[in-house]
Amino acid sequence: MILVVDIGNTNIVLGVYEGTELLHHFRISTSRQATSDEYGVMIYNLFRMSGVDADKIEGVMISSVVPPIVGVIEQMCRTYLKKTPLVVGPGIKTGLNLRYENPREIGADRIVNAVAAVELYGGPLVVVDFGTATTFDCIDAQGNYLGGAIVPGIGISTEALYQRASKLPRIELEKPKKVIGRNTVHAMQAGIIYGYAGQVDGIVKRIRQEMDTEPKVVATGGLAPLICAETDSVREVNPMLTLEGLRLIYERNRFAK
Ligand SMILES: Nc1ncnc2c1ncn2[C@@H]1O[C@H](COP(=O)(O)OP(=O)(O)OP(=O)(O)O)[C@@H](O)[C@H]1O
Ligand SMILES: CC(C)(CO)[C@@H](O)C(=O)NCCC(=O)O
């Protein structure tokens, strides 16, 4: 069994794989204050609740877009799993040719998503991840990671509305029946949901023109099903894309240590 860990700005998602099968996955909130012992307690409890034997974890693969937390999780793995994890970054083989001006700048989660999407669907591709930020990643048919776009995420945007406008409340993100909202809540829901759906279609349209091809569009992230149901461009939603990518990268680097 292996453990994969996707450290995002909002959530840390963990997956336990046996071969290619995802046996368990867990989502905990990202805490910049938590210590390796505190993360250890969480892992211990999650494993115990789901019957995972920590001694059977052969290796750990981590990706992080929150630099201060990597060391804490690495320490947790050494102490409680007796394993030194691999971390997506320089020296790790991804199989992609990173065509960013400075490849070190690319968020590890974007690289991991791209690796999974290329393996599962084949390029050319656009990967959309609805996380803290919404990211668009473009990969051509030859496995070149071309770059993409970064947009304020749905959570951030929704929060900004109620924090900055006195009369706008906190809302449930549900699809309203109509785009013409006749009360504040419906108006906000319409704006967010149809707005983000339109944003996806609009950015993808421009990417298509710039790539000069018809890429497949694959989406992931907690809110992907809700938004993508309203788009024309998204062909596939895969909520486990990042975990799959981490598993693949582990397989490609397990003997590299
Ligand atoms: N039902 C909802 N209503 C409002 N906001 C939501 C809802 N579900 C998720 N969000 C917000 O959308 C954002 C993305 O959520 P999600 O759980 O997909 O993030 P994530 O993939 O864990 O992000 P990251 O990987 O960046 O940590 C978060 O900021 C979250 O607070
Ligand atoms: C955009 C986020 C925050 C999405 O998680 C992450 O991928 C990140 O911090 N990226 C670094 C900047 C870049 O990818 O160019």
Ligand SMILES: [K+]
């Ligand atoms: K994410």
